[in-house]
Amino acid sequence: MVNTDYFLPCGVVIKKEDDKLVIENPGSIRTGKKQMLRGGISDPRNKTLMKMFNMIGIGERAGSGIPDIYQVWENEGWPMPVVEESYNPDRTRLSLEFAKKQTIKTSEEEKEPKRSQKGAEKEPIKGAERKKEILKLIKVNSTITQVEIMKELDLTRKQVQKDMKELQEMHIIAREGTNRRGRWIIVKENK
Structure with missing residues (x-):
């Protein structure tokens, strides 16, 4: 409207x-x-x-x-x-x-989980490095979602949720607004 x-x-x-x-x-x-x-x-x-x-x-x-x-x-x-x-x-x-996506697994996909191209090119990001990468993404886009971070960094939802919770507990990032319509604020730089 x-x-x-x-x-x-x-x-x-x-x-x-x-x-x-x-x-x-x-x-x-x-x-x-x-x-x-x-x-x-x-x-x-x-x-x-x-x-x-x-x-x-x-x-x-x-x-x-x-x-x-x-x-x-x-x-x-x-x-x-x-x-x-x-x-x-x-x-x-x-x-x-509104229809659910249909997924058809081949026999090879059932044996081994699919890795994205990004994941195949580099080693998985660990601990403190993940948090630094998340902060970089927040700097570029303060309204970024956890799903977008998962895709960008090739992480699981659990990893992203854990890291973002820790960043908030360490008072490095804060949430302004609601979960659906808010944005991330970088309170202090993570050294």
Whole structure:
């Protein structure tokens, strides 16, 4: 609603099917598709509407909406959302499928767990080095999620949770805002 260009033809359209939700609105993505998917920067077309949503506690101006949606879809094991833009007239479409991804394991995959390309290129990161790498990622993107850190560093969820908890207990990082819509703050540099 806050990113809709109400001066273009064809208003907001929401289509609900049994296993899919499609949301379309007039207007292009002002921050660009790549930045929108990354999050952290917000440029709503309708700032007054955004302020109204903020006042009633159902929105914030952090550019975290789409990354949050991607996070929920990943956590649920649903196919990744699809964002499409079309032009003349400008229109943005978000397709959200609810069906679980189907995974078919080959006999080799069942024998040995799959390692990512990144993991095959280098040794696993250990202890203090993991924390330093996590801090580097937080410096670049304060709204980074644990899942994104897991993927970037080729770690398990348990490793990331443990390291981030320790970083918070050591007062090196702190969380501002909620778990879903907050951001990380580096309180002091880890030597």
